[in-house]
Amino acid sequence: KSSLFNRIIGQRKAIVEDIPGVTRDRIVSTAEWRGIKFEVVDTGGYITGDEDKFAPYIRKQVEKELELSDLFIFVVDGKQGLTPLDKEVANILHRTKKPVIVAVNKIDDPEKEKLAYEFYELGFENIIPISTIQKLGLAELLDKVVEYIPEYEKEIQEEEEKEEKRDYIKVAIVGKPNAGKSSLINALLNEERVLVSEIPGTTRDTVDILYEKDGQKFLFLDTAGMRKKSKVEYGLEFFSVGRTIEAIEKADVVVLVIDVNQGATEQDTKIAGLIQRRYKPAVIVINKIDTVDKKTLEKVEKQVRERLYFISYAPIVFTSAKTKEGLDELLEKIVYVYNQAWKRVGTGQLNRAIKQIQNLRQ
Incomplete structure (x- = not known):
């Protein structure tokens, strides 16, 4: 997460300020992409249970950001694959009713993009494979982020x-x-x-x-x-x-x-x-x-x-x-x-094609 955070605030040297958070694991910075400024918060890794002495404090900070933030970038490990903890965090994010972008990290080769597919199981629409080390997918991720910023909607409409x-x-x-x-x-x-x-x-x-x-x-x-x-x-x-x-x-x-x-x-x-x-x-x-x-x-x-x-x-x-x-x-x-x-296919024609395919499979 922190690697992605550093990449985002470092894009085009648009970092405005660094503000130390309440705990050592929470940092807030202002970043800019395509002329749009937004605030980014780096939280500590979400840990269940209390085995780690910092876990309760980290959870408290994460829960605070769940209330304050308008959009979440949910970072998962593409090499490790989908884990029970990923599913638990996904359930928490779903309850917020706020937009979520799943950033599947460590996809450092286009051939490995298929590793991101299993994360659709989490139930989020936006699944973006990235590599913070190779700097892959970051532009696509940030483009998606600014789509959720109101002042950008007008620009999108004009472009369309x-x-x-x-x-x-x-x-x-x-x-x-x-x-x-x-x-x-x-x-x-x-x-x-x-x-x-x-x-x-x-x-x-x-x-x-x-x-x-x-x-x-x-x-x-x-x-x-x-x-x-x-x-x-x-x-x-x-x-x-x-x-x-x-x-x-x-x-x-x-x-x-x-x-x-x-x-x-x-x-x-x-x-x-x-x-x-x-x-x-x-x-x-x-x-x-x-x-x-x-x-x-x-x-x-x-x-x-x-x-x-x-x-x-x-x-x-x-x-x-x-x-x-x-x-x-x-x-x-x-x-x-x-x-x-760009050819438009009529409903009747489409239905006939589907029926032919079904007949072939029988």
């Missing part, structure tokens, strides 16, 4: 209204370093030369590129460094788990770029897992096809399908940034999967 009015598809180009992401974007931009504008992204060194073809606009997300000559520099800059997750979460469609010379690697599988767990429409690009023959291409396609079976819904497009082959098809597939994702 802007989203409804936008006329472009947000596209995240993701993949391991040197898969050819930057070359692919450069090929698209150079082909049509219709770069409309450069929009500053959410991070200081990020530029999102707005691009138009045949009247359809695309906003390529998190493309800082994409037009630099050094692919290695770009790869190191972009391929961090945090940046990849952020791009995937913001996107309407995710394009996963795979190097045909390597096929789907373990790293590609992890990224595909991030896409699948966030229910994002996706297109798989097998890039650099000018470097292999047709027989090799067929083998790679089969290997990619087998390894990334869990996103079998994603169409595959074969591209070459060098020859510009497949670029038009890529844009067409992006539009196609976007439209499919």
Whole structure:
């Protein structure tokens, strides 16, 4: 808990003051996130029984905060898993009738996010995997915190209204370093030369590129460094788990770029897992096809399908940034999967589909 507390008050150096609490185990600080200030209280670990001489005092402080606080971040141990004490604390928090965010700590690898699922048993809607050591999930956690602050609600509403009015598809180009992401974007931009504008992204060194073809606009997300000559520099800059997750979460469609010379690697599988767990429409690009023959291409396609079976819904497009082959098809597939994702299905059609599935299971 204290590690998370320190991370929160240290975000963007927004700490305003430290006030020693009534006991040594209670500290109050003011933090800031996205321009919104809020007070954070670090309490001692909740202990049942009186074996620990400080237990009664700690419980008293925790109970005091249950009355005074507007929102609770319930920190649990993702490695240890769900414990009886977690359930006991959850019952106490449920009785407050106040919002609760469950922060599942020690999830230091995206593949371990599934460890957080069992905590849904506690009955809370907001379950967020984090790692205070790796600084993973903290932005998502703080975004959720400020959603509960009244002055932020108006900003959220304004953002949603802007989203409804936008006329472009947000596209995240993701993949391991040197898969050819930057070359692919450069090929698209150079082909049509219709770069409309450069929009500053959410991070200081990020530029999102707005691009138009045949009247359809695309906003390529998190493309800082994409037009630099050094692919290695770009790869190191972009391929961090945090940046990849952020791009995937913001996107309407995710394009996963795979190097045909390597096929789907373990790293590609992890990224595909991030896409699948966030229910994002996706297109798989097998890039650099000018470097292999047709027989090799067929083998790679089969290997990619087998390894990334869990996103079998994603169409595959074969591209070459060098020859510009497949670029038009890529844009067409992006539009196609976007439209499919937003397609409304009637109740009758849905019921018939469910009945067919039930018949297959009998």
